[in-house]
Amino acid sequence: MSRIGKKPVKVPAGVTASVDGQIVTAKGPKGELKFVVNDEVLVKLEDGEIAVEPRDQTKTARSKWGMSRTQIVNILDGVTKGFEKKLEINGVGYRAAMQGKNLQLALGFSHDVVYEAPQGITIAVPKPTEIVVSGIDKQAVGQAAAEIREYRGPEPYKGKGVKYAGERIVRKEGKKK
Missing domain, CATH: 3.90.930.12 (Ribosomal protein L6)
Known part of the structure; x- marks a missing residue:
């Protein structure tokens, strides 16, 4: 079970985040970044937080779960701080x-x-x-x-x-x- 993947990602102030299927887009003061999440991971945007969870409990889905959350955190940090x-x-x-x-x-x-x-x-x-x-x-x-x-x-x-x-x-x- 991914300890990192369980935590939802809060969208910081001044950043506009959107989830369109498997594409997560973030726009901020420094620019715009996109990340295409693997099909084995489900992404949802709710109440200013991005939640990531595996679609099933296979080993590959669980291994991509925490990595996907970390990539989303990196694009949010990149458009705010760089x-x-x-x-x-x-x-x-x-x-x-x-x-x-x-x-x-x-x-x-x-x-x-x-x-x-x-x-x-x-x-x-x-x-x-x-x-x-x-x-x-x-x-x-x-x-x-x-x-x-x-x-x-x-x-x-x-x-x-x-x-x-x-x-x-x-x-x-x-x-x-």
Whole structure:
């Protein structure tokens, strides 16, 4: 039994939510998001709350129940507050800069890497060693941050590379002479 799925989702003030069959739509101050709920889960909007429940007690229906509720919470949070991920760059000569709307990364390659921001994602560089990825869609923000990190992930010997803010890198000891 899903403990998360049992709780109804309250629609925050300033957000207009609607349920049309399996499509949940939320409009808020930051924009509009839609989520298509799996057919094995039933969604209802009653008294300013969105209730989610499985259509039957199969294992797949129960497994998609809590995930569907969490996705609905994420779209409601996205249209009100938005989401952001911070990345840090460590390494001599490693830096980031904005080139118009594109992110230009110097990561020790023979050329700079240019990352084009996807639709709905905003990238900011407050310092040359810090990147902030923000937007209203939590999945898209996380995907963009992961793609940037993938260019040069942190290595375990000196910790050089791009990492999430607050991420702990397990360091290895070098070879003994």
